Amino acid sequence: MAHAQAEETRVDWESALVQRARGGDQRAFERLYREHAGRVYGLCLRMTRDAQLAEDCTQDTFINAWRALGKFETRSSLSTWLHRIAVNVTLAKRRKSGPVEPLPEEEEGSAAEWALETPVEVQELESAIGALPEGARDALVLHALYGYSHGEAAEMLGIAEGTCKAQLHRARRLLRERLHIEVN
Amino acid sequence: MSGPTGTNGRKLASLRELPQAIEPAHDLWPGIESRLAALPPEASAAQGAKPAYRRALRLRWLAAAAMVACVAVGVWIGRSLLPGGPVGGAPPIAASRPAAIGLGPTAFDAAYVSDPRYERQRRALVRALQERLAALPPPARAKVSASLAAVEKAKKDLEQALGQDPGNALLQELLINTYQDEMRVLTDVHEASDSGREI
Numbered sequence: 001m002a003h004a005q006a007e008e009t010r011v012d013w014e015s016a017l018v019q020r021a022r023g024g025d026q027r028a029f030e031r032l033y034r035e036h037a038g039r040v041y042g043l044c045l046r047m048t049r050d051a052q053l054a055e056d057c058t059q060d061t062f063i064n065a066w067r068a069l070g071k072f073e074t075r076s077s078l079s080t081w082l083h084r085i086a087v088n089v090t091l092a093k094r095r096k097s098g099p100v101e102p103l104p105e106e107e108e109g110s111a112a113e114w115a116l117e118t119p120v121e122v123q124e125l126e127s128a129i130g131a132l133p134e135g136a137r138d139a140l141v142l143h144a145l146y147g148y149s150h151g152e153a154a155e156m157l158g159i160a161e162g163t164c165k166a167q168l169h170r171a172r173r174l175l176r177e178r179l180h181i182e183v184n
Numbered sequence: 185m186s187g188p189t190g191t192n193g194r195k196l197a198s199l200r201e202l203p204q205a206i207e208p209a210h211d212l213w214p215g216i217e218s219r220l221a222a223l224p225p226e227a228s229a230a231q232g233a234k235p236a237y238r239r240a241l242r243l244r245w246l247a248a249a250a251m252v253a254c255v256a257v258g259v260w261i262g263r264s265l266l267p268g269g270p271v272g273g274a275p276p277i278a279a280s281r282p283a284a285i286g287l288g289p290t291a292f293d294a295a296y297v298s299d300p301r302y303e304r305q306r307r308a309l310v311r312a313l314q315e316r317l318a319a320l321p322p323p324a325r326a327k328v329s330a331s332l333a334a335v336e337k338a339k340k341d342l343e344q345a346l347g348q349d350p351g352n353a354l355l356q357e358l359l360i361n362t363y364q365d366e367m368r369v370l371t372d373v374h375e376a377s378d379s380g381r382e383i
Contacts, residue, residue: 030217033212037207037212038205039204039205041205041207041212042205042206043204046206051208054208055209055212059216062212062216063219063220066223114198114199115197115198116196116198116199119195119197120195122194125196125199140199144199145202145204147200183199
């Protein structure tokens with residue numbers, strides 16, 4: 001109950017900041033940046049595995065967000081909206097820098113909890129995720145780490161939902177091999 | 185890859201426990217701020233500050249585009265479809281408009297589009313138009329169809345906008361104008377065919 005109220009207050013405060021930023025108030029936009037930069041940078045870093053590129057992507061995400069604030073529907077989540085922009089920016093930068101890996105065949109995915117059979121250190125887990133191929137890593141980061149549904153992650157990445165599930169299946173198999181434990 | 189601060193050494197039982205936020209090594213805001221300052225004014229977030237005004241402006245352009253398309257078709261019918269131009273019974277475009285069209289955009293005007301007689305007349309004209317369109321050469325058919333499609337799009341957008349803002353006088357006026365434009369195209373094509381000349 002208290003958590004729900006706190007969330008509601010945060011959203012009200014956030015939409016007030018969005019309104020002010022839409023009016024050209026850069027200080028309000030900076031507050032929004034401070035609130036969301038960590039999650040946006042975390043997503044970019046996990047997708048790019050390159051701190052400098054992730055910084056560029058984070059900056060571009062907020063520049064694009066500033067330009068498009070007029071189109072943002074205040075009823076939807078600012079965090080999700082920023083993540084969509086961040087994914088677009090990151091994919092575009094990656095396309096420029098190299099060929100896109102082929103997509104795997106669609107196959108049935110399962111509703112994984114992403115539980116680890118044996119606890120693993122954060123750094124080791126981050127390294128194992130970072131070593132995944134791009135497509136599998138993108139799907140895993142959006143679905144398992146940031147909590148987007150298969151459909152949402154697929155839409156953000158511009159791929160079919162079945163392909164997203166297949167990438168998750170592949171990510172789970174590779175993590176299992178690299179960590180030598182079951183990932184359920 | 186640098187990990188989330190203060191999490192090294194901690195063990196996790198699920199991927200979902202990984203922290204979503206990772207703080208960049210340095211503050212990125214100064215770079216963002218300087219890039220925002222370098223943006224042209226039209227790229228500013230403030231441009232989105234008045235969506236209703238921008239929508240009305242877009243709809244005004246849409247209605248204007250529909251009107252231009254209608255006039256173009258009217259002129260084209262007069263000059264190209266009728267041999268020798270609009271002679272004899274073929275009236276100029278303005279004269280071919282229904283009597284009600286000459287009135288200003290008042291509340292009375294707004295009522296005529298829902299009048300059953302208007303709807304009957306419109307349906308008859310649309311039916312006649314469909315017959316004429318089928319017999320037209322492809323370029324002529326494309327022009328008339330494109331004009332009517334522009335009018336139809338303008339009508340739909342304006343009706344949708346009025347659904348959200350029913351009291352908006354500008355939108356009401358634009359909608360009436362668009363209905364009038366549609367009638368003008370229909371009557372122009374109808375009169376051209378009634379003159380007994382080949383289209």
